[in-house]
Amino acid sequence: MKVAIAGAGIGGLSAAWALRKAGVAVTVFDQGPIPNPLATSHDEHRITRHIYPGLDGYGQLMPDAFRAYDTLWQDLGQRHFGPRPMVHVSRGEVSYFPAAEAEMNALGIPIRPLPLDGLAAMIPVLETSGIREAFEVGGTGVLFAARTITALAAWLAENGADLRPHSRVTDVDPDSATVTVDGRRDSFDAVIVAAGAWVSDLVPQTSQRLVPSRQLVLYLEPPQDMASAWAQAPIIIDMGSGSYGAYVLPPCNGTRLKIGDHRFTRTGHGSDDRTPTAADIAPVREALTGTLRGSDRYRIIEEKVCYYTVSANERFVSEPLGKSGWLLSACSGHGFKLGPLMGLGVADALTGKRAAEDVSRWAAGLGGL
Ligand SMILES: Cc1cc2nc3c(=O)[nH]c(=O)nc-3n(C[C@H](O)[C@H](O)[C@H](O)COP(=O)(O)OP(=O)(O)OC[C@H]3O[C@@H](n4cnc5c(N)ncnc54)[C@H](O)[C@@H]3O)c2cc1C
Structure with missing residues (x-):
């Protein structure tokens, strides 16, 4: 199986990590360098915590989100996390x-x-x-975000992923799983759109639902x-x-x-x-x-x-797109702490380990592992 990923923030890189671990060939495109300093994921730090006021269902995901990071740190051989009350x-x-x-x-x-x-x-x-x-x-701390995505990109390069920096995807056809970069169209078995604040450029029907916020x-x-x-x-x-x-x-x-x-x-x-x-x-x-x-x-x-x-309800969007595509969008301020866990979810859906609709409900914090 060959999967293309548009976007090398924590979402796209985590999906690539989880897919590589499942033996899937991945090609990751980013419009800028990898990692890209303009990505939302590229900042010195992000908060992680178990406490989730006002967004039912996500508190229950957090123990798994911490475990997903522990697995990532093991793979990277580095821990970019500092516990802090x-x-x-x-x-x-x-x-x-x-x-x-x-x-x-x-x-x-x-x-x-x-x-x-x-x-x-x-x-x-x-x-x-x-x-x-x-x-x-308790159960809180600081994720060193830019260090994490830099190490993740290096792990991917060492573990057989095809990373394509400075490769802006201009078109995605999620039915035929084709991706166009620099006027060239390539075919895959599946395509993931994890384009962060640029998502509606590639999936225009999301423009009302997934709104960039400066x-x-x-x-x-x-x-x-x-x-x-x-x-x-x-x-x-x-x-x-x-x-x-x-x-x-x-x-x-x-x-x-x-x-x-x-x-x-x-x-x-x-x-x-x-x-x-x-x-x-x-x-x-x-x-x-x-x-x-x-x-x-x-x-x-x-x-x-x-x-x-x-998004209006601040819940993750992780859902099928066309016949062979997947849309992954963190909504609001919790995308980094859940990145690796969400990546594992996308990999499970694309490899048939979990039903797509179960993954979408789970990612939205609505239960159903
Ligand atoms: C101020 C601020 C504070 C935050 N605080 C927290 C926090 O404390 N805890 C937490 O968990 N989360 C926090 N977040 C949210 C979190 O950082 C984001 O949800 C997460 O980083 C989003 O990751 P992403 O991969 O979806 O998007 P991004 O990191 O933006 O990655 C998307 C990538 O797609 C690329 N791309 C876009 N279009 C194309 C294209 N056409 N072709 C190729 N590449 C393309 C971009 O260049 C980019 O590199 C915060 C966000 C902000 C802005």
């Missing part, structure tokens, strides 16, 4: 703890409420004014007197009072301090100019001021524009 705070009326506690208890993951009067001493980097609820949860993250240099506090700091999720949804990754293992805001813009295209605009920066600045104590003392060292692909 997470603290979740909120400043509004909504209480997130009861649902989170029930979810974590079901998975056997530690979770504990944090006393608000001890919070400033425990996490000196955090702006504590207005916090109404805080809890710490987002900005800030890389920061903390004041020197905060360095030791940051060395101990957890990953921080700050729901604000509902006005923003900040996530903060502490500097670790040679990566930089980063803050982003989870509010989607649902605008743009992956190939748009990525020079940050005032509109890109404003929401993250608001999140920064709200979340970190003494935020004006931090030096902004990079304002980075990147793209999510967003």
Whole structure:
């Protein structure tokens, strides 16, 4: 069996990894280098966690997602993961703890409420004014994303995959499993489209369903007197009072301090100019001021524009496309942590190990292994 994959982000590379392990011949095309710095997957880090507020079904997938990464680290001979606790705070009326506690208890993951009067001493980097609820949860950590996809691409090259950088796919025919690159049409037995924020260029019928969302993250240099506090700091999720949804990754293992805001813009295209605009920066600045104590003392060292692909319900799309195609699209902020697991799912579907409709339901967090 010969499979073509359009897109060499964590989705396409993970599918290629899983297929190679199943003995399938794979050709991976990317419009840029492999890995591509413009891919959503190409950033210093991504958060992984078991806790999944508000998206039923995905918490149950997380133990398998962690196991899939363990298998990947074994294959790569390198572990691009740093365990780190997470603290979740909120400043509004909504209480997130009861649902989170029930979810974590079901998975056997530690979770504990944090006393608000001890919070400033425990996490000196955090702006504590207005916090109404805080809890710490385990089973979380940092995936070093760019290092992971770089190592994965190297593993694929060493393990017989045909990697085609600078090969933009201009047309996919999922019925005949043909792929056109540089005016040349090649035939395969199956074709996977894992084109991230560019997916609707290749599968136009997804344009309403899978929407690119331009987002900005800030890389920061903390004041020197905060360095030791940051060395101990957890990953921080700050729901604000509902006005923003900040996530903060502490500097670790040679990566930089980063803050982003989870509010989607649902605008743009992956190939748009990525020079940050005032509109890109404003929401993250608001999140920064709200979340970190003494935020004006931090030096902004990079304002980075990147793209999510967003669906209305934030659930993964992993489904058959035509007679011989497969569409794999991470939706919103959970594509990296689930990448290898989703790759294994696609390989199972294409090799007939699992029924396609079961894989699609499972990937959407709707059960059915
Ligand atoms: C700011 C931000 C924060 C995030 N935080 C987290 C997090 O904390 N945890 C988490 O799990 N996830 C997070 N995510 C989501 C996660 O990074 C993505 O879901 C995931 O990386 C998407 O991977 P992908 O392979 O689908 O897409 P991509 O990584 O974008 O890969 C798609 C590839 O397809 C290529 N391509 C496109 N069109 C063509 C074509 N026609 N021909 C050839 N190649 C093509 C592109 O060049 C690209 O390399 C975050 C995303 C963003 C933007």
